[in-house]
Amino acid sequence: MTIDFKVVAYNIFEGGVDTSNPTGNGHPSTRLNDIAAFLRSLNLTLTVLTELNGFDSLRFSNFASQWNHQYTAFLTAFTGFHLGISSSFPLIELAQVKHGMHHGALVAQVNFDDETKIGL
Structure with missing residues (x-):
């Protein structure tokens, strides 16, 4: 079995806030929509996002669905700089690692099928 595995790590800068044109809520939909469109255009297997400020697990899951990723993991960091992983595979x-970390780390395994797995 051959797998075309594409992954990107992306710091969306403080929750995707557009600092050049802030709005009352600090999260203008155009900036987040642009990020989602960019990620969708890459047809990725896995996405790792940092600085998910203002997000929670549900909001991240909904955000990831915009680039067709139905599987997500989210780490709520005590610093507010949350982390998320999304995937097109389970x-x-x-595991969430917070001890000894500034923001934290997520550890996951992507399950392509019963025999093919990749640890991250």
């Missing part, structure tokens, strides 16, 4: 054996 994420399994997930």
Whole structure:
């Protein structure tokens, strides 16, 4: 089995806030829509996003659905700089690491099928 595995790590800068044109809520939909459109255009297998400020697990899951990723993992960092992983394949054996970390880390395994798995 050959897998075309594409992954990107993206710091969306403080939750995707457009600092050049801030709005009352700090999260103008055009900036987040642009990020989602960019990620969708790449047809990625896995996406790792940092600085998900203002997000929670549900909001991140809804955001990831915009680039057709139905599997997500989210780490709520005490610093407010949350982390998220999204995938087009199931994420399994997930762990959140906070001890000894400034913001935290997510550990996941992508399950392509019963025999093919990649740890991250």
